[in-house]
Amino acid sequence: SQKIEQNSEALNIQEGKTATLTCNYTNYSPAYLQWYRQDPGRGPVFLLLIRENEKEKRKERLKVTFDTTLKQSLFHITASQPADSATYLCALGTGGFKTIFGAGTRLFVKA
Amino acid sequence: EAGVAQSPRYKIIEKRQSVAFWCNPISGHATLYWYQQILGQGPKLLIQFQNNGVVDDSQLPKDRFSAERLKGVDSTLKIQPAKLEDSAVYLCASSVRDRGRTDTQYFGPGTRLTVL
Numbered sequence: 001s002q003k004i005e006q007n008s009e010a011l012n013i014q015e016g017k018t019a020t021l022t023c024n025y026t027n028y029s030p031a032y033l034q035w036y037r038q039d040p041g042r043g044p045v046f047l048l049l050i051r052e053n054e055k056e057k058r059k060e061r062l063k064v065t066f067d068t069t070l071k072q073s074l075f076h077i078t079a080s081q082p083a084d085s086a087t088y089l090c091a092l093g094t095g096g097f098k099t100i101f102g103a104g105t106r107l108f109v110k111a
Numbered sequence: 112e113a114g115v116a117q118s119p120r121y122k123i124i125e126k127r128q129s130v131a132f133w134c135n136p137i138s139g140h141a142t143l144y145w146y147q148q149i150l151g152q153g154p155k156l157l158i159q160f161q162n163n164g165v166v167d168d169s170q171l172p173k174d175r176f177s178a179e180r181l182k183g184v185d186s187t188l189k190i191q192p193a194k195l196e197d198s199a200v201y202l203c204a205s206s207v208r209d210r211g212r213t214d215t216q217y218f219g220p221g222t223r224l225t226v227l
Contacts, residue, residue, distance in 0.1 A: 004153075031212070031213075032213050034215070041220070041221075041223075042220055042221070043115070043202050043204070043218025043219050043220055043221050044154065044202075044216075044218050045218070046215050046216065046217070049213055049215060051213070089153055089154075093213060093214055097142070097166075097208065097212075097214045098156075098159075098167065099156070099214060099216065100156075101146075101153035101154045101155075102153050103151065103152050103153045104153055
């Protein structure tokens, strides 16, 4: 069956460290993969998109990698700050403009 | 640019009652989505519109949920009758497809529904 798996447990890290979040998927062939941020009581906000033929994408302190052989994406936040604390959602873009969301990983950055 | 607007923000009803949610997407966005997000889970697509036509409603419980998109702009989602398990946040999103055939969605703040 098709699955998207993100770290189910919350990730706690110290301010200034790099946070790494994982998204694994099975039985999908996504054309692209996106990462969204969601704060409590708010809708998700788009952060980054990476296509199937791209290995890495960067935006300021954010970096995403995409390995279609391993069926995995890694999302990195460097020099993390308490303001980065949120839930991060992985979303697969499949054929036909369908987007499937993972359950998300909660990140807590301690000062 | 104004974002996606939703109302109400919160709604509490008793089971078997009916409820309606409203969404106004970003101007010019042809695609509109309704998602259900249960606490601790990711958004689950209920229905997707392209202009005023339905593209995907495969996960919409059609015996109790209905949705329409008036003139390809605003949309309403209705639940009748509500069940306890419908307690969730209902998110509306809109998007405009780019030439690279990707679909970046812009979400509203959501409506938190509690069914007692």
